[in-house]
Amino acid sequence: MTFSVCLIAAVAENGVIGRGGIMPWRLSTDLQRFKTLTFGKPIIMGRKTWDSLGRPLPGRTNIVITRNCTFMAEGAVVVHSLLQACSVAKSEASQNGANAIFIIGGGEIFQQGLRIADKIFLTEVLASIEGDSFFPVFDKEGWTIVQTQYIPEGDKDSHPTRFIVYERK
Structure with missing residues (x-):
């Protein structure tokens, strides 16, 4: 079975x-x-992203990448490289009939994931916002936009956004 390796992020x-x-x-x-x-679908994240969630996301195999060999995460599979995470994710996806695995952050894991991703699900937050974690800059020439959707600011959304799906050329 073939699986799409997808990045998913909201980026200012x-x-x-x-x-x-x-x-x-x-x-x-x-x-x-x-x-x-x-x-x-299986989701892959770094340890800091795991910490920020506070709990496993239900209905998904949560896979956490960390360099700490003694780290344990209740409700998640702990691995020590993106390669290992993808191997676990593909096995889980195969068992569950899923056709994709998702890399959900953070910045360092996105940087590594860009090299192997087939798709990027990107929500562009149409504002410049202060922060300390960043999505890596990527060469958009290597990608085709296959979907876009504008969402205005409103009661549920603090900023206008544009949802874009990229597929690798």
Whole structure:
């Protein structure tokens, strides 16, 4: 079975994805989309992203990458490299009939994941926001935009956003 390796992130205009271990915005529409896209599929994250969640995300195999050999995460599979994470994720996806695995952050894991990803599900937050964690700059020439959707600022969303799906050329 073939699997898509997907990155999924919300990114401000200046590349920010987080501040102090949290997302510096409230985007309910985007969170719902995240849940819909990732539910039933393995998700891969770094230890800091795991810590920021506070618990495993239900309905998904949670895979945490860390260099700490003694780290344990209740409700998650702990691995020590992206290669190992992808191996576990593909095995889980195969058992569950999923056709994709998702890399959900943070910055360092996204940087590594860009090399192997087939798709990027990117929510562009149409604002410049202060932060300390960043999505890596990537060469958009190597990608084709296959979907876009504009979401205005509103009661559920603190900023206007543009949802873009990229597929590797």
